Amino acid sequence: MTRYAKDQPATFENAINRVAIVGAGGTVGSHIVDALLKGGRHAITALSRDGSSNTFPEGVKVAPVNYDDEATLVAALKDQQFLIITIAPTAPRDTHSKLVQAAAKAGVPYVMPNEYSGDIENVKLGQDMILGPVAQAQRDEIEKLGMKWITVCCGFWFDYSLGGGESRFGFDFDNRSLTFYDDGNTKTSTSTLAQVGRAVAKVLGLDELPADENDESLTLSSFFNKGVYVNSFVVSQKDMFQSVKRVTGTTDADWTITHEDTKKRYEEGLAQVKTGNMAGFSKLLFARGFFPDDASDFSAKAQNELLGLPDENLDESTKVGIDLVKKLQLRPQRMAS
Known part of the structure; x- marks a missing residue:
């Protein structure tokens, strides 16, 4: 009532x-x-x-x-x-x-x-x-x-996940390596x-x-x-990579790129968690968000306009994420328990 x-x-x-x-x-x-x-x-x-x-x-x-x-x-x-x-x-x-x-x-x-x-x-x-x-x-x-x-x-979280290591959005900035989930084209909602x-x-x-x-x-x-x-960007890893290259002034040749089957990666992370190894949690969590047939994309429900939220700049947010890398590396393993 x-x-x-x-x-x-x-x-x-x-x-x-x-x-x-x-x-x-x-x-x-x-x-x-x-x-x-x-x-x-x-x-x-x-x-x-x-x-x-x-x-x-x-x-x-x-x-x-x-x-x-x-x-x-x-x-x-x-x-x-x-x-x-x-x-x-x-x-x-x-x-x-x-x-x-x-x-x-x-x-x-x-x-x-x-x-x-x-x-x-x-x-x-x-x-x-x-x-x-x-x-x-x-x-x-x-x-x-x-x-x-x-x-x-x-x-x-876009910036946190971008700077949080390979197990999240696939980026390892220290080694300039990137793991694409499948072909890297699946889009997901991020904020x-x-x-x-x-x-x-x-x-x-x-x-x-x-x-x-x-x-x-x-x-x-x-x-x-x-x-x-709420969301900020509905992006694929390839969208993120284009932004990263613009922000860092790098090209494809500067990065080591590999591909992994998303569902296989999910199962590997799940198996780790089932044995008590919570290092697999981020792996399963993010891989599941990029399943090609059921990605975590709820953009049709976003209420940004209803709430009067501003549009954001992808490259500016990418820079924030890259600036978080060192800070996040100093934290203890967040999924250790």
Whole structure:
């Protein structure tokens, strides 16, 4: 049943003003925080592990928490209107549930789960990538606890994936080598980290509810228990390679190029994961996104125009990805647990 602002109590604020975020200094969390700060309309609270040395931008309130002490989580989330969860895949498996349960006890009405995936309506794709059932369980828990969720369907992070090594988009910049999935022509939906941040800020900048029955404007409630579909580029590896050559001033002759059967690569990665070797996870994940007959391309559902998101320049984003290479190499293996 549709709710309207006119029917709410006099104290009702038809806007999301207070946002809590977990992982505010992380890969995607930092971009979400940056976009929210630029909007200038949200009070942002970063939940940070007690004793952490993480620093956050000016204007972000820090709430120290202990994930093994629910009371600290509930206290940090009290009076918050929206919780955004961005946590590393290496986080303990019960972390997401602890956060969601604490949010429910604190009275937080809305949660953005730690998903940032492709098309959540493509169930088979999610199952093949392993993450689908996990994300579904997270969304189900949010609903079971009486809250609503809004998730971001953004595809692979373009810049992060380009600079993240051969197991992602196939590029090894140190050795100037490139592995094409099949012929390298299959296109997939991708989003830059900055575009994801802008999309989240746009959604949280909307009125929470329509004013009345005659209000047809876009509201936060338009996205309740749904995905926000956003992309930056729908590109193939060959499209990326052309951009990389322009940005680096290289030619085909400067690169060592190999081809691998995409489905074979997927099966190899899956076999590694089944033996407990999580180094195969990125391999299966990205290979599955480039299956020629079922690629992770949801461009027909993209809501960029609806949200007023800007068009981006491929070469500029490629440069950002290349600049990330050294930074990402310093990180421990993200899929090690």
